[in-house]
Structures are given as C-alpha cells and as structure tokens.
Amino acid sequence: MNIILSFICGVIFAIGLGLSGMTDPAKVLGFLEIGSSWDPALAFVMVGAIGVHGTVYTLFRKRKKPMFAASFAQPKTTKINMPLMIGALTFGAGWGLGGFCPGPAVVSSVSLQPKIGVFVVAMLTGWFVVNIGRYILSSRASSQSL
C-alpha cells in the first residue's frame, strides 16, 4: 500500500508542479527577478500547497501513527544550525541562477532537452558529492570512537 501511495503521490505532485507553472523556468525567474515586471503569481503556489497540507496536518496532528505505517517520519534535528543556513543559502543561489529547483527539474527532464539534462546531471552530482562526503565523515568519526 505504501509503495502504491508513493507512486500516486509522485504523479499528483508532478501534475501540480506543471499546472502551477513551477516547471517553467522563465516563470520562476520572472518571480525571482525583482523589478517593474515582477510576476508574483508563483507565490500563490505556496498559498495553495501550505493551505491544503497545513490544514490536513492541523486536523490530524494528534494521530499516533499514519494509516499504513508504524510511525510518522521525524526530522533528525529541529536545530537552526550552520549546515541548514549554508545549505539553504547555497540552494537559493543555484535556484536564482538556473530557475530550477529539484522537483520541477526532475519532472521537466521528460522533455529530454539538453539544458534540463545538463542541470539534472549537475544536481545529481551535487547530491552524490555531499552523500559521499557525509559517508566519509561518518566512517572516520566511527573509526575514531573505536
């Protein structure tokens, strides 16, 4: 059941991104470029998404567990720390530079256009580099504690 849900949610998410305009980097940059031709439309994507998800969360937050799993995923930390700030600032710079954030980039990759392909490969490389870095750091830390 969980696996079916993951698939269905992926499909709905992608159609939501398409309908909202988030998959169009020209529209995203029109939103991020402040000036006389500023296009505020994409702010309403957040309004719609948080309106629905925030309401559902508020209604069901007292539940002890989700319908088809043992527990709700909990964030590893709730601290506002340096990795959070540096990571978010770096991500924003890349978003403003290219006009893509991860979801729209993955969905748009079905267009098979070279520009989106290049962006997605670079993004995957970035994810891979950080994952490898974390793995090396954690194995070094665990070998030191032995």
Next chain:
Amino acid sequence: MEEFIDPILGGGLIGISASILWLGSGKTAGISGIIGGMVQVKVDQILHRVLFLLGLIIGGVICTQIEPQWIYVSVERSMSILVAAGLLVGIGTRVGSGCTSGHGVCGISKFSLRSIIATMAFMCTGFLVATWMAGGIS
C-alpha cells in the same frame, strides 16, 4: 486575478500529494530528500523512493499530454551557468536538508521554525541572484 488560479490549484495538488504521503505513509514529500537520499538506506526505503521518482516521471509525461507548454523548457541561461546552478542546488539541498518542497511546503505546513528559517534563507539568495543576473532592479 485569473493568472493566480492555476498556481493556487497546482499548489493545492502539491498539498494533496504531500498530505496523502504524510497521512498514509508518514513520509515527508521532499524531493531532494526522497531522491537525493536514495543512497545510504534500507531496501524497503529504496522502493518508496524509486516509486515516488517513477511517479514524478510518469506525471511529467502526463503533463506533456495535458498541456505541452508546462514542460517546455525555455531558459535563457548558458550551459555552463546551468551546470553551476545544478551543482549549487544539489549541494545546497543536501547540506541544508531540504528544498522548496521539503522545507517550503512540508516543513512550513507543520509549523517547523527550522523550515521557515531555511525557506526565508533560500528565497533571499534566490531573489538576490536572479535579480543580479537580470542586471539589477529594473
């Protein structure tokens, strides 16, 4: 007013997707977390990630059938700029534990201060860099 209808409805669909995944499976619908974290996990977790990714791809194909313009990529950026942008987005979302969906939608919906701060931070540099690339405030 009309130009705000599609963003609100599309955002609503994203909210429905995030809500089903949370209420059904207890999971967070964060793209960089689900796909970027595909290594370093157990087998049952891998299936969820792969199926969500497959759903995104199939959803993308469905988009091209509903309205080809949704997926038409017209970005006035050079290849080298897009490589730099992709690296920054990839590294930033992993180091900062989330992107527009994980922090911006799921985290804020759960009133997470950490996600609210992260969203403000990436919106700031997003506005700054995009405006700078466009040659400053026009």
